[in-house]
Amino acid sequence: MRRFRPYLRGEGLILTGGMTALIAATIMKLLEPWPLKFVVDSVLRVEQPTDVATVIGLCAGALIAITALRAVFQFLATTVFSMVGGRVLTRVRSDLFAHVQRLSADFHEKSRAGDITLRLVGDVGMLKDTAVTATLPLLGNVLVLTGMIGIMLWLDWRLALVALVPLPLLWLATRRVTTRIGQASRAQRKREGAIAATAGEALAGMRAIQALGLEGAVSRMFRGANDRSLTDGIRAARLSAALERMVDAMVGIATAAILWFGAHAVISGRLTPGELLVFLTYLKNTFRPVREYAKYSGRLAKAAAAGDRVFDLLDQVPTIRDRPGATEAPAFRGQITFHDVHFAYDGGGAVLAGLDLTIPAGQRVAVTGPSGIGKSTLLTLLLRLRDPSGGRVVIDGTDIASVTLASLRRQISFVAQEPLLFSAPIAENIALGAGRDVTRAEIEDAARLADAHDFIAALPMGYDTVVAERGANFSAGQRQRLAIARAALRHAPLLMMDEPTAGLDSASEEAVARAIDALSADRTTLLVTHNLALAARMDRIIVLHDGRLAEDGSHAALLAKGGRYAALWRLQQGGRVRDAATG
Incomplete structure (x- = not known):
């Protein structure tokens, strides 16, 4: 609730109205047994009043009015809290989605998309549902409990103490059991996140699963996670059912005690029969909050686990974000410079080791070389999806780390492989x-x-x-x-492309290549590709090796040099000739 408080700004007036309706409904609930008390004490006594029909009619009318008013106030309270809960949690979901999009690449590489989706949709939805179906009834019952205890103490404090003796014992037992329910529910919610992640991964790769005949293996993985979730759910349900039965037993014992002591109080004249009836009615409702808590404990524990998962995600801090004092980037012309840039992925060796590279504004550059030598990393650093571990990346003399992410990325067009x-x-x-x-x-x-x-x-x-x-x-x-x-x-003045022709047939490749020629005209272009025929269309080609610049020049100059690029070209052209011959 503390974490949700900021989202309640602007809802104060309607919440006040909802609480007022809930309190009014509580008062009506407290008044419900009293018409029956008057009938018992006034009509069913030995000396009846003169106008019995009038008294009965008034009491019946009062009961109808009290019940109707309680229904109206309860309807208003439920509607208000449902509306506020819906609006608040809709804002939470929007903020959560926006926050997920701001989280850095390293977070998304370690996370499973299905689990994130469950947090966005399922966990927030569970909070929204629980706020109305469990939290609101419990809040109303707590208010009723407080009022009933007050009236019971006013009617006969000795009898009230007899009625309330089981409550502290029941509360302690409830706390202990609900802790175990919470542990089981949290485990189940975590399992459900794993189930969602497994299902998402399987659905995304269904073609490969079917092609490789992996349906049985993937189904076994899914079934294992599903069975573990079932075990946790059964454990939570069993504990919740045991708690409910314990409450019922306590209610029965307390009712018997009140019936015994209350009857003696009526015989002695300390209570009227009608007051004993009120006492017994209140006693039944006094234990309702505890019974309802037992009933909803599993759902509340799941909602608490869902809230933990939602705010755990909101608490994730992007590793790449605007630095203090970051300014709006100026309008770029497009000169790119890598100054002694070093970079390594978590737990891996160096990808870039002191790279120095300058690309004049408007130049079209292809980056090629073997896989895993840092070609795509150049694009990642330019887009500030990650920061270098050493050195600087500069555009038109401005260190990109000193400007806001939005103003930097707004001036870069990016075409991904997928x-x-x-x-x-x-x-x-x-x-x-x-x-x-x-x-x-x-x-x-x-x-x-x-x-x-x-x-x-x-x-x-x-x-x-x-x-x-x-x-x-x-x-x-x-x-x-x-x-x-x-x-x-x-x-945008800068264009970044990552393997735009990967996996295309010759005709599609040529169509995409023509589009790239048109798009890259008069823009600083950095094209990462293994397709040397596409690289040859650029103004300049650089070959990376061991995290450094191995070769740099035009297509013709690199062929004449006879180095790495020339060897790759001959190998690739030989493959194309063989493909054409067999095609």
């Missing part, structure tokens, strides 16, 4: 890259530059065609050209 496409119309997918409102004409111009307009226009719904999940209704080359169109619409 294009990011959403289940939305093609036009919306392309427009996402602009960071501003764009017209349909601008979207179509970007698509033409990316050599994508013709295949889009040929679709039955054209630019309004909805992209399937992960772009499954388009070929790899078409998906890549849509990503290039998005980058074109950004109009």
Whole structure:
């Protein structure tokens, strides 16, 4: 509740109204047995009042009015708390999603997407549900308990003490059992996170699973996690059921004690029969909060575990963030400089070891070399997805660590190896890259530059065609050209591309290469690729080796040099010739 307090700002007035309705409902609940008391004490006594029908009618009417008012006030309280809870937890979910997007690459590399999704959807949803279905009834019952204890002490303090003797014992037992329920529920929630993660990974890789015949193995993994979650759930349910039965036993013992001592109090004249009836009614309701707590203990423990998981995620601090005093980046021309840059991934060896590299504004540079030698790391550092362990990355003389992340990334277009496409119309997918409102004409111009307009226009719904999940209704080359169109619409001075033609056939590769030529014109371009035919279209090629610059020059100059690049070129061209001969 302390963590949720900031989200309650602006809800004070409506919460006050909800609490007022809840207190009014509590008062009505306290008044419910009293009409019956008056009937018992006034009508059923030996000397009846003159107008019996009037008294009975008034008491019946009062009971109807009290019950109706309680229903109205309870409805208002439930509605208010449901509305406030929904609004608060909707804001929590929005903040959580925004926070997840700000977390650094190292966090996402260690996390499982399915578990994060469960926290965003399931855990927040559980908090929202529990706030209304469990927390609100418990709060109302606590208010009723307080009021009933007060009235019972006022009616007969000795009898009230007899009734309340079991409560401290029951509370201690409840605390002990609910601690164990909480442990089981937290374990179950953690298991459910693992289940969601396993399911997400399996669904994302379903083609590979089916191709490799791994359905049985993956099902066994899922079933194992599912069975462990079931065990934890049964344990929590068993403890909760035992607690409920213990409460019922205590209620029975307390009721018998009140019946014994209360009857003697009536015989002695200390209580009226109607007051004893009120006492017995209150006694039943006095134990209701404890019974309800036992009933909802499992759900409350799960909600507490869900809250822990939500705020554990919110408490994660991005390792890459705006530094104190960070300023807005100036409008870049595009000169990139790596000054003695060192970098190593967690637990790994050095990827870059004192790299020095300068790329003039407007130059198109291809970066190539064997896998794992730091090609993509250059893009990662330029985008400040990670920071170098030593040295500086500079654009137009400005250390990128000194400017805000938003102002830096706003001036960089990025095309990934796996294009990011959403289940939305093609036009919306392309427009996402602009960071501003764009017209349909601008979207179509970007698509033409990316050599994508013709295949889009040929679709039955054209630019309004909805992209399937992960772009499954388009070929790899078409998906890549849509990503290039998005980058074109950004109009950024710097362009970064990571293996944009990987896995494409010759025709798609050529279409993407033409799009890259158009997109990279007059922009500082850093293209990471193993495709040397694509690299040869750039102004300059650099070859990395052992974390340093091994070769640097134009395609023709590097071939003439006869070094690493020339050897890779001959090997790759030989493979292309063989492919063409066998194709």
